[in-house]
Amino acid sequence: MAKHSLRKTLFKNQVVRFIFSAGMGFVVDILAFYVLYHNFLEQPRYNIFNFTVNNYKLSLAVSFFLGVIVNFLITKYVVFTESKTSGTVQFIKFASVAVIGFFANLLVLDFFIQQVGLYPPVARITAALSLFFASFFIHKFFSFSLSLRHQHATGADSNTGN
Numbered sequence: 342m343a344k345h346s347l348r349k350t351l352f353k354n355q356v357v358r359f360i361f362s363a364g365m366g367f368v369v370d371i372l373a374f375y376v377l378y379h380n381f382l383e384q385p386r387y388n389i390f391n392f393t394v395n396n397y398k399l400s401l402a403v404s405f406f407l408g409v410i411v412n413f414l415i416t417k418y419v420v421f422t423e424s425k426t427s428g429t430v431q432f433i434k435f436a437s438v439a440v441i442g443f444f445a446n447l448l449v450l451d452f453f454i455q456q457v458g459l460y461p462p463v464a465r466i467t468a469a470l471s472l473f474f475a476s477f478f479i480h481k482f483f484s485f486s487l488s489l490r491h492q493h494a495t496g497a498d499s500n501t502g503n
Contacts, residue, residue, distance in 0.1 A: 358420040359477050366412025367469055373404035374465050397461040401450060402443070404465075409439040421485035434484040438476075445472055 351357045377400040386393050413435045417428065424431065446468050453464035481487050 355420060355481075356477065359416065359480075362412055362415035362420050363473060363476060365415055366408040367473075369411045370404045370408030370469065371462070371466060373407045374400050375462050377403055378461060397450070397454065397465075398447065400461075401447060401465065405443050405446060406439070409436070416480060416485075421481065421487055424485040424487055426486045431484055434486075435480065438479050438484055442472060442476065 352361075378397060382396040382400055384396060386395055387399055388394075389399075413432060416435070417424075417431060426434075449468035449471055450461075450464050453459040453467055454461055457464070459467065
């Protein structure tokens with residue numbers, strides 16, 4: 342009984358729900374990256390529209406956006422449910438932040454692979470984790486247009502971790 346109560350209490354916490362949401366997106370992203378990198382994009386480089394792209398960058402482009410879709414859906418319906426912003430506007434904002442996040446991930450991924458010499462799947466995990474915490478606040482305040490004042494004004498649970 343205590344375990345059920347603890348889980349219920351934890352899941353009321355907005356930060357815990359966001360970690361769950363981001364975690365699910367992260368799992369989709371990392372699994373897709375690994376499968377793409379090892380099973381579908383086995384050549385070291387690909388020519389796309391007269392640009393040469395490394396296989397890990399192409400894997401990142403596909404896997405990252407699969408993770409973004411999963412993350413958005415869970416974040417919208419589980420984490421920031423009190424948002425009054427339309428779903429279309431939320432997605433446009435969320436996707437805008439994701440595009441910036443993609444390039445931040447790409448820079449960090451390049452650094453870990455080219456400068457530190459990490460194995461690309463390990464570098465991908467490290468890059469994603471290093472940018473996680475900024476994501477919560479950016480999505481809360483920008484993508485879903487929520488503030489601390491909004492939460493208290495609507496009578497939302499004050500133990501949500503904000």
